Amino acid sequence: MHYFEYKKGELYCERVPIRRIAQEVGTPFYLYSYRTLVRHFKVFDEAFEKVPHLVCYSMKANSNLAILRLFVTLGAGMDIVSGGELYRALKAGADPQKIVFSGVGKRTDEMEDALKSGILMFNVESSMELQTLNEVAGRLGIKAPISIRVNPDIDAKTHPYITTGMKQNKFGIDILRAPKAYRLASELPNLEVVGIDCHLGSQLVDVEPFVEALKKLKALVEDLRKEGMEIHYLDLGGGLGITYNDEEPPHPYEYASNVLDEIQRFNCTLILEPGRVIVGNAGILVTQVLYTKENEEKRFVIVDAAMNDLVRPSYYGSFHQILPVQMDTREEIVADVVGPICESADFLAKGRKIPKPNPGELFAVMSAGAYGFSMSTNYNSRPRVAEVMVRDDEIHVIRQREDYEDLVRGESIPDFLIHP
Numbered sequence: 001m002h003y004f005e006y007k008k009g010e011l012y013c014e015r016v017p018i019r020r021i022a023q024e025v026g027t028p029f030y031l032y033s034y035r036t037l038v039r040h041f042k043v044f045d046e047a048f049e050k051v052p053h054l055v056c057y058s059m060k061a062n063s064n065l066a067i068l069r070l071f072v073t074l075g076a077g078m079d080i081v082s083g084g085e086l087y088r089a090l091k092a093g094a095d096p097q098k099i100v101f102s103g104v105g106k107r108t109d110e111m112e113d114a115l116k117s118g119i120l121m122f123n124v125e126s127s128m129e130l131q132t133l134n135e136v137a138g139r140l141g142i143k144a145p146i147s148i149r150v151n152p153d154i155d156a157k158t159h160p161y162i163t164t165g166m167k168q169n170k171f172g173i174d175i176l177r178a179p180k181a182y183r184l185a186s187e188l189p190n191l192e193v194v195g196i197d198c199h200l201g202s203q204l205v206d207v208e209p210f211v212e213a214l215k216k217l218k219a220l221v222e223d224l225r226k227e228g229m230e231i232h233y234l235d236l237g238g239g240l241g242i243t244y245n246d247e248e249p250p251h252p253y254e255y256a257s258n259v260l261d262e263i264q265r266f267n268c269t270l271i272l273e274p275g276r277v278i279v280g281n282a283g284i285l286v287t288q289v290l291y292t293k294e295n296e297e298k299r300f301v302i303v304d305a306a307m308n309d310l311v312r313p314s315y316y317g318s319f320h321q322i323l324p325v326q327m328d329t330r331e332e333i334v335a336d337v338v339g340p341i342c343e344s345a346d347f348l349a350k351g352r353k354i355p356k357p358n359p360g361e362l363f364a365v366m367s368a369g370a371y372g373f374s375m376s377t378n379y380n381s382r383p384r385v386a387e388v389m390v391r392d393d394e395i396h397v398i399r400q401r402e403d404y405e406d407l408v409r410g411e412s413i414p415d416f417l418i419h420p
């Protein structure tokens, strides 16, 4: 459910015609609907109201400050994965006591910053990391609250690049080795065991892997408690999928109702780390058609957005619906929708049926709110695009389009090259 809708053949975001935003900010740009963001967050949060819980929005999906701030005002915590994300979270006013820090490669400076700001817990992913965190915490005279990210070896049945809970993945500590890691953690003087964590992967369209993981974790938690360890938090990670094309992922209520029975048996505060399900369908990428061309085999529609702006199609072969901003009855063609970048992998869609485009017309690349802007780069020296949030009939630019100066910021030419 989102608020990008056609009114008399013209695509709107809430009460604003998208064409008008393009006139104001140029193209391409990311566009987010405030009302959709709020709705998605609230629906997800309310689905778990029966149990004590905390929704830590996984900010890697979309870390624009305005979006973070919005979720903070709705009571969200944050799931972070780097010092940079901690910085953004705090800048957006997030309560450190609602921040969880995941990731296989936390640096000591990042640990230090997180400890100093007093985050809720570190989701630790290796025994070496436990040792390092213990040392850093000791130096600061602070006890580091930890949970161990357990890898339950469950196939999340999603794209291999976004599966994380299997033995061949780098993430977490194997469930069979987890008790040993927990023992180590409870012996280290500057760590405090507070929880257990797992994250299975992303874009899961089935609840079964979650239920299976919970069953495996339950047995482990019982053993740990028998050994005197206190497990207050159960962090189930993120991963709930969305509809890009014809996927039928469970609604958050269905997801919750399928896992709540298992969760209640843990007697823990539940932590969830949703990313995509909150922001994915709350954002689109608006692009303009530049040219069309064809050969005997193919037709190409060349647009001004490219793989540097939205990498998901090139990287994962992901499907994003492409809709004309001006809908009318006209001939349809089958074409590759491609960008201006010098790579054959630079496409937004392949062999896609779309209305025969007119040069200059606007297309909306749908479901681009998650892992869209946050994965964008400056490849081919393309300034990163603007981000806009619409609330009702208001247009807010929440990130300026970069300019050429931004492209070279921080670069310098050594003297010996200036006067050779």
Ligand code: LLP
Pocket (backbone or CB within 6 Å): 058, 060, 061, 079, 102, 103, 162, 199, 201, 202, 203, 237, 238, 239, 240, 273, 274, 275, 276, 277, 312, 316, 370, 371
């Ligand atoms: N928690 C942890 C520890 C994670 O690694 C992730 C995502 C999440 C939560 C949020 O998962 P979500 O609810 O968004 O599925 N770039 C890929 C997705 C990578 C996901 C990485 N981790 C894509 O565009 O599909």
